[in-house]
Amino acid sequence: MINVLVWNENRHEQRDEKVKSVYPDGIHRAIADFLKEEDHKVKTATLDEPQHGLSDAVLQETDVLVWWGHLAHGEVEDATVEKVKQRVLDGMGLIVLHSGHFSKIFKALMGTSCDLKWREADEKERIWIVDPGHPIAEGLGEYIELEKEEMYGEHFDIPAPDELVMVSWFEGGEVFRSGCTYRRGKGKIFYFRPGHETYPTYYHKDVQQVIKNAVNWAKPADLPVPVYGNAKPLERIRVSQEGVEN
């Protein structure tokens, strides 16, 4: 049983009829609903809640954080971003979805601009599994086909993924590294591309399977606690040239 927090900006849902019709209770609710099928303890939080719903207490008890944002990355408080980053370094899993590539938290963990090409043209996306041995690929076939999605295209300015799990084909001629894992500190991060707010992508069984697998892959474990700072020697250090033995 994993404690999952699904964080969503939740601004599109307020102002865009099309989005509201696809996700009447918000993208966060749609994602939380299918994650609950896995017997996880799932909570949600949105940008406009106090502290963005990411208080110290909430973050401390979160095992895996799922993040969707798009219009208002800049409104996420820097202090909150710093706390989320620290939790990832301490072992909390992080799953970044779609336009979350431009979130402050993802850019802070990547160190790059995370820029890319994009196009909204109702085009087909085919997500090929290029690493069929990866746990995140469990229960999937050779590819996932999405009838209509927003195109994201290379060059995607990210560090080379620690593991490249999926690469997408787009009808308009582009490709994109759409399933990428990273390790930062003790935390595991998975970036997963699909999820434009006007398409029912998060109702797609395969997309749901990927996110379920990712939550399971990213959960923390009982891991070593590194010790930093000034350290006493574990071995005897010999006499140095000036004749002083330490």
Add this chain to the structure above:
Amino acid sequence: MINVLVWNENRHEQRDEKVKSVYPDGIHRAIADFLKEEDHKVKTATLDEPQHGLSDAVLQETDVLVWWGHLAHGEVEDATVEKVKQRVLDGMGLIVLHSGHFSKIFKALMGTSCDLKWREADEKERIWIVDPGHPIAEGLGEYIELEKEEMYGEHFDIPAPDELVMVSWFEGGEVFRSGCTYRRGKGKIFYFRPGHETYPTYYHKDVQQVIKNAVNWAKPADLPVPVYGNAKPLERIRVSQEGVEN
């Protein structure tokens, strides 16, 4: 011929007699001197110069930036760090030395705390080459032996290096990933551990060879210019379900 800028905090040299005796003209001058043997165009800059010696003009013409800092990482202006980071993403090479692991620029590019263990005890360091096929290893033997250095020990909180070139053995019992390469955007980064300010490390022929090799490895080239943002399709996108052809 490469335009190299050697940046040094240059505070130790002002206040510490021991450091002044080892590096009378500053660590930056010592490094610049041996880099000039390679017919590079070498400049230096220090923390206390206006804009830390890192104006837009200087950064624009710099091919590779070498960075040494220790006591005053926090005094480097955030705006300057952001400009240096952007230059790296655009292709400028960056070589981070020793205590520069805690510099704002290195931490920003890594996304981790970059923390580690340390000890000042005049102990021997043996830097093993674990990737003898790497260009940065050119002209070296199996290892580099430093009579006395400051110990840095694992766990070193960095992302897994894109390439691990060197691993150090310390007399007191620790190991450390001491030669690590990273790619960020179009830039190449090399972290190289040795260089405690009270030891004549930068006069060591093998240490000099590594830094010379790294400058050559990190230099930019005539590379593709990525295009980001809204992109027209390169292929015809078929009729969508709503009957609209794009």
Add this chain to the structure above:
Amino acid sequence: MINVLVWNENRHEQRDEKVKSVYPDGIHRAIADFLKEEDHKVKTATLDEPQHGLSDAVLQETDVLVWWGHLAHGEVEDATVEKVKQRVLDGMGLIVLHSGHFSKIFKALMGTSCDLKWREADEKERIWIVDPGHPIAEGLGEYIELEKEEMYGEHFDIPAPDELVMVSWFEGGEVFRSGCTYRRGKGKIFYFRPGHETYPTYYHKDVQQVIKNAVNWAKPADLPVPVYGNAKPLERIRVSQEGVEN
């Protein structure tokens, strides 16, 4: 519950009193004993059994294969090595221990010579965890200390590990990448260095913990089945220059 097969050459145990006194029932029994504590279904096999105990039936039902060999790598039948390799590509996990670095199966999967330095001198080994977030590091501390082991030293001629989990420090001055993961096809491979036959290394609680973790990490899952060969197009291919539409 995982089906584990522990394969051991079992020649030292026949001819060397010292080894017999440390592992009276063979290294394979010692390893199988602690793996059974995890409720796995554990079998053993040795070189001198018919087909080396690696018949098609046995291999088909094996989820994770643990391999220890030293004196007689050359006596393992090439046909058997090929079958083991195919099982790994199809998803069977493989844990290669100590002198198994020179086994035919490990060299076949690596593509390199797997050569290294060595020394039998009763020296201390300290295995540092350099990736404390890795599942194989679960339940461990900062390092594992082995009072006496055989030294293995860099340069270790392996491909750069997909993940470097541990690096060893040796009393005599060397370092070694002692915990390395690889992916080949759908299979997961973990190379773990310690285990010289005259030392009670496989009774050490931390060494046992690593191997238990590795078995859990390497087990196969319900993963996509790749399809190879001549493939029909998934999209309509336009008229080519010669006017032929495919």
Add this chain to the structure above:
Amino acid sequence: MINVLVWNENRHEQRDEKVKSVYPDGIHRAIADFLKEEDHKVKTATLDEPQHGLSDAVLQETDVLVWWGHLAHGEVEDATVEKVKQRVLDGMGLIVLHSGHFSKIFKALMGTSCDLKWREADEKERIWIVDPGHPIAEGLGEYIELEKEEMYGEHFDIPAPDELVMVSWFEGGEVFRSGCTYRRGKGKIFYFRPGHETYPTYYHKDVQQVIKNAVNWAKPADLPVPVYGNAKPLERIRVSQEGVEN
């Protein structure tokens, strides 16, 4: 100035009129011709020459070997494959083209089946540069467009590339990791997908640029010579529990 050997199976050219019309002097001559523009010392060799044109003397003086094969991988002598592999581990560069993915040498260095999907249907290939900072991408634009090529599609059973430089988009709906680097021993390997024998692919300026860049990237240098085997300690090893000092 680099010593390059272009090895081609040269069987298609003997039996297929279409191939003969595209490459009248053989694929090897076409590739050697453009490499000579770079002032390299370029030789060629084919399958049916004595020792496949790969005698010890020839291999010793070769800095970079370029390999194209398709119909007759099995006819390359195992002993020759072993010698080529050893040269790569010792530092010779290797560039494997197109159907060379199934060559004995590439499979031996990879450790996987190297299987993939394929289709001959005169379809468009667009090779996207996903790592614009890589030296192999020098002088290129965002992508290379090939009017007609043979499709290769994922899943491509290779180890995760050390560096993924290019990903291809195919008209029929597939993607493929088409520009991949690997390090084996001291050698550098580049796999580059395009080059079906009935298309004029090796006359394409961008394809030529990639191969020129790859030769430059893969060339050996004056690198450390690893030492293997029984090694004397570099440090004094203390008294062991039995009281013997080594």
